[in-house]
């Protein structure tokens with residue numbers, strides 16, 4: 646079991662499979678984004694080796710993210726190999742959904758259990774503007790395919806941007822009246838690259854809840870206000886689905902954090918919003934043993950920072966969100 650210096654049990658690894666993406670969401674990366682060459686990224690055998698070692702130190706929950714994980718070559722084979730690694734109890738993915746129409750069933754057959762889809766608006770033109778190139782129709786078909794393939798319960802993530810898709814929280818929340826989905830609203834966080842935009846256009850949970858309640862009626866708080874992962878859950882009256890708020894800025898959940906992140910280029914990052922990282926790829930390519938890798942991981946876990954320091958204006962500027970894996 647991997648414990649940090651504050652007694653938190655760290656057992657959930659989010660792996661950024663690639664920094665590449667087929668969209669350019671305005672809150673995530675600049676339009677003229679350039680990506681790393683493939684050789685600088687973790688290769689399949691390196692990922693599998695690390696997954697095996699992480700399970701040996703007590704990690705049992707894995708999420709594949711990016712960039713866009715589904716643009717990685719041989720993604721179905723990689724998912725199958727990770728799913729069959731002893732000690733992997735939960736295997737999920739975060740995706741923009743653009744390729745799921747074709748990939749949902751093969752990924753489910755390979756052992757993927759659930760998916761969180763990013764969807765920030767139900768308006769096709771606005772969707773194209775927010776993603777700078779995406780098709781809402783394609784993503785919607787991808788979500789339907791995932792549901793049909795049993796990758797359930799479906800979760801939908803929306804990052805809320807002031808003066809852009811703020812009002813869209815109402816349409817998105819309305820989805821829970823007709824679908825047994827969890828629709829989660831994310832407070833935009835600042836990283837490198839487009840930091841000023843992210844800081845200037847953040848919308849807080851309370852404002853989102855006010856908009857939803859004014860349009861759709863009262864929200865019932867679930868779980869007695871306890872967190873479900875990183876989200877606080879609510880339900881609209883008689884809704885089969887639920888609403889979640891991931892409020893990193895206004896209501897941080899660092900005390901219950903159980904996560905670590907593996908960046909696409911093989912660095913272990915113990916807090917999404919802190920710059921501290923440990924390079925695992927260079928030592929691996931230099932021939933380090935499994936025992937030495939285990940020790941590096943256990944030490945990094947121990948030193949996991951307590952939490953972010955955004956309230957002190959300490960913004961992590963060494964990476965974009967897409968490199969770390971959200």
Ligand code: SAM
Nearest residue numbers: 673711712713739740741763802833834966971
């Ligand atoms: N491409 C996949 C997707 O969009 O779902 C996975 C990677 S994406 C970086 C992971 C999550 O991070 C998505 O839900 C996305 O909306 C969210 N995200 C991206 N930039 C963000 C930001 N600045 N603040 C908060 N969430 C962000």
Ligand code: SF4
Nearest residue numbers: 666669670673712741
């Ligand atoms: Fe790509 Fe996901 Fe970032 Fe959008 S949020 S640009 S889909 S990595």
